[in-house]
Amino acid sequence: MPQSPFQKFPTEDVTRNFLPREDQCSPEYAKLEAERLWPYVWQIACRMEEIPNVGDFVTYEVVDESIIVVRTGPDEISAHHNVCPHRGRQLTEGCGKARFFKCRFHGWEFNLDGSNKAVIDRKDFGDFFTDEDIALKPVKVDTWGGFVFINMDPECEPLADFLSPVDDYCGRFNFENLRFRYYKTAIMPCNWKTAMGFFNEFYHVQQSHPQLIEHMEDYSNSGGFGRHTAMWYDNDSIYPFQRSSRLPPAPKLDVRDHIRGVVTEFHNNLGAMASGRSYRLLERLDGIPAHLSDMEVLGEWARIQVEEALAEGAAWPMELTPEYMLASRLDWHVFPNTIYLHGSIDSVIWYRFRPNGYDPDTCIMDVWSLELYGEGQAPPLKREFYTDWQDPAAKWGRILDQDFANMLAVRKGMKSRAFKGSLMNPIQELSVTHFYRCLREFMNEGPKAGSGRGEVMPEAAE
Numbered sequence: 368m369p370q371s372p373f374q375k376f377p378t379e380d381v382t383r384n385f386l387p388r389e390d391q392c393s394p395e396y397a398k399l400e401a402e403r404l405w406p407y408v409w410q411i412a413c414r415m416e417e418i419p420n421v422g423d424f425v426t427y428e429v430v431d432e433s434i435i436v437v438r439t440g441p442d443e444i445s446a447h448h449n450v451c452p453h454r455g456r457q458l459t460e461g462c463g464k465a466r467f468f469k470c471r472f473h474g475w476e477f478n479l480d481g482s483n484k485a486v487i488d489r490k491d492f493g494d495f496f497t498d499e500d501i502a503l504k505p506v507k508v509d510t511w512g513g514f515v516f517i518n519m520d521p522e523c524e525p526l527a528d529f530l531s532p533v534d535d536y537c538g539r540f541n542f543e544n545l546r547f548r549y550y551k552t553a554i555m556p557c558n559w560k561t562a563m564g565f566f567n568e569f570y571h572v573q574q575s576h577p578q579l580i581e582h583m584e585d586y587s588n589s590g591g592f593g594r595h596t597a598m599w600y601d602n603d604s605i606y607p608f609q610r611s612s613r614l615p616p617a618p619k620l621d622v623r624d625h626i627r628g629v630v631t632e633f634h635n636n637l638g639a640m641a642s643g644r645s646y647r648l649l650e651r652l653d654g655i656p657a658h659l660s661d662m663e664v665l666g667e668w669a670r671i672q673v674e675e676a677l678a679e680g681a682a683w684p685m686e687l688t689p690e691y692m693l694a695s696r697l698d699w700h701v702f703p704n705t706i707y708l709h710g711s712i713d714s715v716i717w718y719r720f721r722p723n724g725y726d727p728d729t730c731i732m733d734v735w736s737l738e739l740y741g742e743g744q745a746p747p748l749k750r751e752f753y754t755d756w757q758d759p760a761a762k763w764g765r766i767l768d769q770d771f772a773n774m775l776a777v778r779k780g781m782k783s784r785a786f787k788g789s790l791m792n793p794i795q796e797l798s799v800t801h802f803y804r805c806l807r808e809f810m811n812e813g814p815k816a817g818s819g820r821g822e823v824m825p826e827a828a829e
C-alpha cells in the first residue's frame with residue numbers, strides 16, 4: 368500500500384471517550400475504506416460447508432471487488448478475482464457448482480485453479496501473452512474456525528498472524544463443527560460500522576433489550592486484543608444466569624428460572640445463542656435436585672447438555688475447561704467486520720458487515736446462526752436475502768427487532784449539525800472505540816502498522 372501523503376483522518380482523534388462522526392457519515396471516509404481497507408485486509412468470504420464438493424463456488428463481493436472462492440480439492444480451496452482477463456466480464460454470480468469457468472462474452476475458459484483452459488482462436492493472438500496473462504488473478508485464501516477468509520493483497524501477513532490472539536482465546540470452541548441454523552442477509556439503513564456498533568457492546572442491553580436483564584448479567588467490560596476486541600463480565604462467571612447487577616435488590620430467584628428465562632428468550636426470539644438441544648433440555652431442569660447450590664445446578668445443567676450432545680453424535684468441544692471459557696470472554700469483534708457471541712458453546716451467533724457500495728448510509732449485514740448439531744441433524748442450507756430489512760418475511764425476532772429499531776434513528780441523528788461525535792463509555796464501549804482507532808491506523812499506516820497490536824484494557828471507573 369502506498370504511504371499516505373497526509374492523515375486525512377488522524378488516528379489520535381479517536382479516543383476512549385470520543386468518536387468523531389465522519390467515520391460513519393462521510394462519503395470521503397467510505398471511499399478511503401474502498402481504497403485502503405478492503406483490498407488489504409483478511410475478511411470472511413464464506414463457510415467451508417458452503418462449498419463441500421470440488422467445483423462448488425461462492426462469489427464474494429465487497430464494494431467494487433468480486434472474488435470467486437472455489438473448492439479445488441478435498442482439502443483445497445482457491446480464490447480468484449472474478450474478472451475475465453480478456454475484456455473484463457465477470458464470470459460468476461452468487462453460488463453454484465462448476466467443472467470450469469466459462470466467460471459468456473467470447474467463450475474463454477478457466478480451470479478451477481484459475482489457469483486458462485481455452486482461448487477461442489488463440490492462434491490470432493500469436494505469442495502476445497503469457498499463461499499468467501490469460502489466467503485468473505489469484506487471491507490469498509486460508510481458513511479458520513470453518514470460515515474461508517480471503518485477502519486481495521499478495522503481500523499480506525499470514526491469516527494466523529492477522530487473527531492473533533483470537534485463536535488462543537477461542538480456538539478450543541471448534542467453530543468448524545458448527546452448521547447453519549439460519550443464514551439471513553439484509554440491506555440495513557446505516558453505515559456498516561454503525562450497524563456493527565449495535566453488537567460489540569453490552570451497554571445498550573439495559574435500555575434496548577430490557578426483557579433480558581431480569582435473567583441475565585449485562586454489565587460488561589471490554590477491551591482491545593491487537594486489532595480485535597472482546598467483551599466480558601467482571602464477576603468471574605462463565606454463566607450469564609442471574610439478575611443483572613445493575614438492578615435494585617429483589618427476592619432471589621432460583622437459578623433454574625434464570626436458565627429458563629435466558630434459554631427461552633434466545634431460542635424463541637433470536638434463534639441463536641441457545642441451541643434447539645438446550646431448549647429441549649429445559650424440561651430436565653426440574654429433575655435437578657432442589658437442595659443443590661446455584662453453582663452445582665449450573666454444573667448439572669452443563670453436564671446434561673454435554674451428555675445429550677454426545678448421545679446425539681455431536682462433536683462437543685471436550686477440551687473446553689471453565690478456566691478457558693472464562694478467559695475466552697463473551698463476544699469477539701474480529702477486525703474489521705465480523706462479530707460473534709460464543710458463550711453458549713453449541714449455538715453461536717455470527718455477524719458480518721460490509722459497505723453497500725460507496726453509500727455511507729446503508730450496508731449489507733449477514734446474520735449467521737451457527738449450531739452444533741447431532742450426527743446428520745443439520746438442516747439444509749438456505750440463504751435468505753432481504754433488500755428491505757423491514758420485510759416481515761425476515762422474522763428477525765424480538766431481540767434483533769430491538770437492535771434494528773435504533774439503526775435508522777442513529778443514522779439520522781448523527782447528521783444533525785449539533786452532533787460532532789459520540790461520547791463513548793470508556794469501559795463498556797472501549798470495544799467500539801478501539802476498533803475505530805485501529806481502522807484509522809490501518810488506513811493511515813497500512814496493514815503492517817503496529818500500535819493496534821497490544822492489549823488495550825478499560826480504565827477503572829472512578
Ligand code: FES
Binds near residue numbers: 451453470472473475
Ligand atoms: S470478456 Fe471474457 S472472453 Fe471476452
Ligand SMILES: [Fe+2]
Binds near residue numbers: 566572576
Ligand atoms: Fe442488542
